[in-house]
Amino acid sequence: MTRGTYLEPASLDEALRLLAEHDGAALVAGGTDLVVGTRQGKRTLPETLVAIHRLPGLDGIAEEDGALAIGALATHDAIERSELVRGRWTALADASAIVGSPATRHVATLGGNLANASPAMETGAPLVVFGAEVELRGQGGSRTVPVEGLWAGPGRTTAAAGEMITGVRVPAPADGSGSAYVRLEYRRAMEIAVVGAAALVTIGAGAVSDARVALTAVAPTIVRSPAAEGALRGREPTAEAIAAAAAAVHDAATPISDVRGSDAYRRAMIEVMARRAIDVAARRAAGEAVPIPATMTVGGTR
Amino acid sequence: MSHACTLQVNGISYPLELDAGRTLLTVLRGELGLTGAKEGCDDSECGACMVLVDGRPVNSCSYLALQADGREITTVEGLAKGGELHPLQAAFLDEGGVQCGFCTPGMLISAEALLRRNPNPSEDEVRLALGGNLCRCTGYQKIARAVLAAAPGANA
Structure with a gap:
């Protein structure tokens, strides 16, 4: 445990200045990854902490020019409860609703989930299927990266030293779309995905006009499955078509074995999760109100 | 420092x-x-x-x-005020929701957070709200019953 320095800036500009001035300084918002990682001995607490949990104006959840704009400090509890998110960006509500426990969700933020860059993170796959963009800001200005371009590997991002995630912009799905995120879990709370899948399905004239499928915890970062997406396009979303698409996810799934599951088990289960995610997304696209979080509705632990 | x-x-x-x-x-x-x-x-x-x-x-x-x-x-x-047990504490005793007691403070706090937001929760909502609290004695049934019994909306 460090005896280090704790800094609590009053503004975003001050936060960026402190980050630039203190080499190796780390941002802390909810602390649910940073502090727990310290307790587990994964790493020591950084010498300098820049606490941003009270920075004003970074926790918004609003519609801007037809897209969803979420501040980096929006909590999973706020995202899960947002009628805006639940209505049009349902897969993200599915994901935020199952992050940690109620206690985690009250303090843990979307920005923190993205920055922690775990391949097992819940909000990543939904943001990938929606084509979200992440805003990074440093003292020199801001830039935007596609969310898939944010992650460099497990626990690593492409953010430069001195940059912080300030928000996420999520384009609106086309009319006739539905989305879902489901995961395999061993426990209802304080769990991360053993494997997980998000799907965005757009249906027009009875057939799938567009589909996106992203996979959680089967590669060093969240990955899309072009084969599964291709298998859906132009097909009627029947059980057979959905099963065939789910069976195609192995193009992108290259899981490892670890304490949470073997590679073989993950390969077997990712297909099941993909099938469930695509099925719920298609049902939602057809107007069915499948309850959030979808993981509990279609076979999670109780 | x-x-x-x-x-x-x-x-x-x-x-x-x-x-x-x-x-x-x-x-x-x-x-x-x-x-x-x-x-x-x-x-x-x-x-x-x-x-x-x-x-x-x-x-x-x-x-x-x-x-x-x-x-x-x-x-x-x-939680207790003026020497009076909080309704959740009383309900945990009445329903037998306490055995070794180690998890009890955390259970009570999570339950209090739930009831402040939702005075009339379903059993599912109680179990979800307590999802981040582990108990190795009771099997949770009596804890869930205690929270339901203490809910301000329970007798409404």
Whole structure:
């Protein structure tokens, strides 16, 4: 445990200045990854902490020019409860609703989930299927990266030293779309995905006009499955078509074995999760109100 | 390097000098002598350290004390008022929701957070709200029953 320095800036500009001035300084918002990682001995607490949990104006959840704009400090509890998110960006509500426990969700933020860059993170796959963009800001200005371009590997991002995630912009799905995120879990709370899948399905004239499928915890970062997406396009979303698409996810799934599951088990289960995610997304696209979080509705632990 | 802060706990103001890495749990138990919140897993898995910060449940083992500066903290010691048990505490006793007692403070705090937001929860909602709290004795049935019995809307 460090005896280090704790800094609590009053503004975003001050936060960026402190980050630039203190080499190796780390941002802390909810602390649910940073502090727990310290307790587990994964790493020591950084010498300098820049606490941003009270920075004003970074926790918004609003519609801007037809897209969803979420501040980096929006909590999973706020995202899960947002009628805006639940209505049009349902897969993200599915994901935020199952992050940690109620206690985690009250303090843990979307920005923190993205920055922690775990391949097992819940909000990543939904943001990938929606084509979200992440805003990074440093003292020199801001830039935007596609969310898939944010992650460099497990626990690593492409953010430069001195940059912080300030928000996420999520384009609106086309009319006739539905989305879902489901995961395999061993426990209802304080769990991360053993494997997980998000799907965005757009249906027009009875057939799938567009589909996106992203996979959680089967590669060093969240990955899309072009084969599964291709298998859906132009097909009627029947059980057979959905099963065939789910069976195609192995193009992108290259899981490892670890304490949470073997590679073989993950390969077997990712297909099941993909099938469930695509099925719920298609049902939602057809107007069915499948309850959030979808993981509990279609076979999670109780 | 220590940092000045003020923790408001159960309505009392405590001026403190704390190192950056101190967790809220160690300060509550160490400096303030409030040993109701427990260190179980020290890893956010078990919920025995649960406290309310501005009315919301937080795992105090995984929360930096300095981040709680100036915020309203409620520990299990703050539930009973004027020598009277809080309705949740009374219900836990009535329903047999306490065995060894180690998880009880965290269970009570998570339940209190739920009932403040939702005075008439379903059993499913109770179980979800307590999802981050582990109990190794009771099997949870009696705890869930106690929370339902204590819900202000239960008899409405």
